[in-house]
Amino acid sequence: MNFIKILLSEKLKNKNPMLDLFGADRKVLQIACQDLTNYLKVHWNLIGKEANEWELVDKLEEFYQNEPKELEEFLDLWTSMWLKKWGERVKLLIGKEDSTKWDKVTKTLSKAEPLWRKLPNRKELQEVVISTLVKNGEICGTSILAENLLKMELGENEKNYSTEREQTLNLVNNTLRRARELSRSRGPLIFVRIDKGYYNNFL
Known part of the structure; x- marks a missing residue:
């Protein structure tokens, strides 16, 4: 994905x-880079396809060679939208800020981790959720959000299913509902905890 990284780094640097x-x-x-990759996979209907990463790079390089001006304009617009979303959706937590609220979420995610690792098709499930997020206007942190939505559903839903298929269907349906609801929400969705000392030094 070096090609995407080169294209995006230039645009992001120009904007900020x-x-x-x-x-x-x-x-x-x-x-x-991951978000642009996800966005283009959805846009070019590559979600769920084998070797979609390679196909994506081929398409992007072809686009770059055949329509460089159009690609430039698209990346310029997409980067602006992404940075705006980053400002809306990502919040830095300083020290122990909001620790009680996020301890509960962390516990649920930790509880879900072993179940998540056992899922044989978690990459495919994640891509389905990513697709729903993108189609509903979420273009920032899509991989992180998709994985965490699936894990939250796994961690909170303790129902026993008779078959793996039934569990997967319920997991997907419930998570997609969460994804659509999340897309309609406002405010931060991704929280990054940083050390207070680091923050003070940084300031």
């Missing part, structure tokens, strides 16, 4: 020259 995309802010670039 303060970003240190290959240093302290490399996570921003990493998430943006």
